[in-house]
Amino acid sequence: MSEISAQTNHIKDLYAEINERRQKIVDLRKEMPAEEIKDYTLKDFEGNGVKLSSLFRDTDELLVIHNMGKGCVYCTMWADGFNGLWEHIDDHVPFVLVSPDPPQVQKEFASSRNWQFPILSGHDSSFIEDLGFKTEKGYYPGVSALIRKDGKIYRKTYDYFGPGDYYNAAWHLFDLLPGNTDQWVPKYSYRK
Template sequence: MKYEDVSGKLADYRRQIADIREKMRDAIATVEPKEVKDYEFAIASGTVRLSELFGDHEDLIVIHNMGVACSYCTLWADGYNGIHQHVVSRAGFVVSSPDSPNVQKKFAESRGWRFPMVSHADSSFAADMGYVSAKGGWMPGVSVFKRDGDAIVRVSDTGFSPGDDFCAIWHFFDMLPGGVGGWPGPVKKSSCCATS
């Protein structure tokens, strides 16, 4: 197929995706929020509550990260680093993982991450949000919360997987003739979010 024909077909697909995104935003606007408790998380200086993670915002984005054992979760988190300063101009943002605060701090420093992290290891947060698999393994994703007076409500969430909308690298690779082309190579089943 000629370059121009394929380019036109791809442009049409992108318009369809944009239309679907608009429908998704419309659906989120109609959701009946689900109240959640004010979970407590571990941080290096002690503990922090979910309500405190909003900062000055009415909205909060919490990433469900599987921790240092997951190379894909690290890939996603590397991407948050670049957008963090922009995201926090609109909403609170934090990455939650089962790792201890000391492990999180050391790993974040090694990656140059600037976003805040909390440990949900000693809470039911990940399980209650649906980010623990039937086999008991952690699952990656994102939950969005909103203040509703004195209450906290969850308004949306979605899981992460290779090829999703939350890691830009997949979309660049989609433009290559061979796609991901076997990248990144073999990944240990025990440390990959795609196999939990």
């Protein structure tokens, strides 16, 4: 067996192990007890109140993306990626992005990025902090999976976003390259 074949087989074995462990994480998350949360009021681009319960539409599940807002290039990169995926996700489960930016700031920034997905503001709400995406150190990006049962809303599980996570493909593509991308930082624009 050639050295390349041996390394390829070792890589395949490692992927199988990673996939097995990943499935264990998925299974553990499904077994976690749900945590009841309030029916928060968030704001649309015009500043109108939108109840969290109204976002479920005719389902009992909802994905909420916690975005740090206009000032975060990483969050912008994740949201740019969701722009191409959100309709696929939304066909299965309602999807909304929430950031701490005021509605007018969100509206202008979303327009400048051509984001098409639903966006709401958590400005003047304890929603972001109560769900653990704001601490004394600042805001954190991530996702919460919410469920609705017997007229109440629960958070079933959540995860945080960051370079190398499962929610943004760029780093996984970079990992295929021989060079080091640890110093790479996303930008708002790459046009010169």
